[in-house]
Amino acid sequence: MAYTMVDLCWKLSVCFFCCQVVSGRVKRDGHYVAAVYEHESILSPNPTALVDRQSALELMGRNLDIYEQQVVAAARQGAQIIVFPEDGIHGFNFTRSSIYPYLDFVLHSHSVKWNPCREPYLFNDTEVLQRLSCMALKNKIFLVANLGTKQPCEHTDPHCPSDGRYQFNTNVAFNDDGMLVATYRKHNLYFEDAFDAPPEPDYKLFDTPFAGKFGMFTCFDILFFEPAVNLIRQYNLKQVVYPTAWMNQLPLLAAVEFQQAFATAFNINILAANIHHPTLGMTGSGIYTPVKSFIYHNMESYGGKLIVAEIPVITTDYKTNLESNERFRENLHHSCKTSTSASMGNQVCFKEEQETPGRVSEKGNEQLPPLFYAEMMYDNFTFVPVWGEEGELQVCANTLCCYLNYQRAVLTGELYALGVFDGLHTVHGTYYVQACALVKCGGLSFSTCGQEVTDATAVIDFQLWGNMSTPYIFPLLLTSGITLDFADHMGWKNKHYFISKNRTSSGLLTAALYGRWYEKD
Known part of the structure; x- marks a missing residue:
């Protein structure tokens, strides 16, 4: 031209x-x-x-x-x-x-x-x-x-x-x-x-x-x-x-x-x-x-x-964001509507008084996945396995309860687990952590959960949330090959912090809420 x-x-x-x-x-x-x-x-x-x-x-x-x-x-x-x-x-x-x-x-x-x-x-x-x-x-x-x-x-x-x-x-x-x-x-x-x-x-x-x-x-x-x-x-x-x-x-x-x-x-x-x-x-x-x-x-x-x-x-303005997050956290606890991905939006209501994990589901006869313990990041996490194509899970430790809704595109044979830690980290530094983490395990046995893993194939829709006690939450989303993905939505809702993703861009390694409770260091 x-x-x-x-x-x-x-x-x-x-x-x-x-x-x-x-x-x-x-x-x-x-x-x-x-x-x-x-x-x-x-x-x-x-x-x-x-x-x-x-x-x-x-x-x-x-x-x-x-x-x-x-x-x-x-x-x-x-x-x-x-x-x-x-x-x-x-x-x-x-x-x-x-x-x-x-x-x-x-x-x-x-x-x-x-x-x-x-x-x-x-x-x-x-x-x-x-x-x-x-x-x-x-x-x-x-x-x-x-x-x-x-x-x-x-x-x-x-x-x-x-x-x-x-x-x-x-x-x-x-x-x-x-x-x-x-x-x-x-x-x-x-x-x-x-x-x-x-x-x-x-x-x-x-x-x-x-x-x-x-x-x-x-x-x-x-x-x-x-x-x-x-x-x-x-x-x-x-x-x-x-x-x-x-x-x-x-x-x-x-x-x-x-x-x-x-x-x-x-x-x-x-x-x-x-x-x-x-x-x-x-x-x-x-x-x-x-x-x-x-x-x-x-x-x-x-x-x-x-x-x-x-x-x-x-x-x-960050200060405005923090203040509005705090108001969001304090005031919006009556609604069960969430700004989450359409495919899972109907499933989520951040309940104020959810029961702690038991061995039997609310239906009364369905056996829940077993709790187990494994070391991750030198801390003793409480885990529950993530089995099947879809489901809802809950796991608690101390004052922190973590919740997960998930759906896999295809079952890949990989073991995932939902873990919680609420305590003082004491190895290579001392600092208080509240963490809810969906992680791929190193193998198929529970003892491999928490190990360092760099590759994964499972593409997952998920919503992860927890009743965090600190406003300082770092949302982690890591995919296969140590690549980054970005959440669709995140934030405070009904005094819980949540992160959601409608299908990860590649195999999921880690989706986590890493909370730092600085006052308890």
């Missing part, structure tokens, strides 16, 4: 008003282009050995060389911000002494404005910060990275370690001019003897011209109220950057599974960059919105992965 000059001018003027060209990519109004890089870090062959600063810089320089290549590649694709993973520059498994040569000096101060690339002479031991700053400046991109930092302290400080210095696991954010705009020190350390937790949690934000304010926290922080949840609530955040070095734990805490659930639960965008070491179970990065995700999970091959995606700037 031939265009006249008038046609071309009109088309260009329309584009000028509703979109803009960013480094060769047309970006829609109200959207921004984000990048995360899952990095296979070059590790020290002996992280407990003591080395000098120059040797440490040489190792970190090899990782920074890769970072620089990825920043250039992301910028060429129009990315306005890029996030790198936790421990990506120096690695892990250090002692407090052996990590010291790898640490940069950072002032955690709002009052000091500093551009490490333009002003490298201001502080000693800032070589890593200088390189990161220059990457941001040269490529005109916001950049978030994680590194180890040091800060001297006086013994008059009651928190000052005996060696006279703090050592922090730190995220740094640079704007597109190379200015250091935010630092965040990890609060919830995960067996990290080399680092100190800050005396008080950091609530660190940085502002961008393309998406407003971003908050940041690191890895294990995502499971706790401080600072992650409080940061989002206090500042009504819609965008979060999240460096992590996450070891996947199925069926409830795979990296991409929980990152997506967190974005959905808080109605935010998350830019999550994980480290890539499959032999250690470490993979799973993504750019997440509440309704769509761009993910990478690969346990088979090696090497890094750059993800670039255009996503909308979220404007919905």
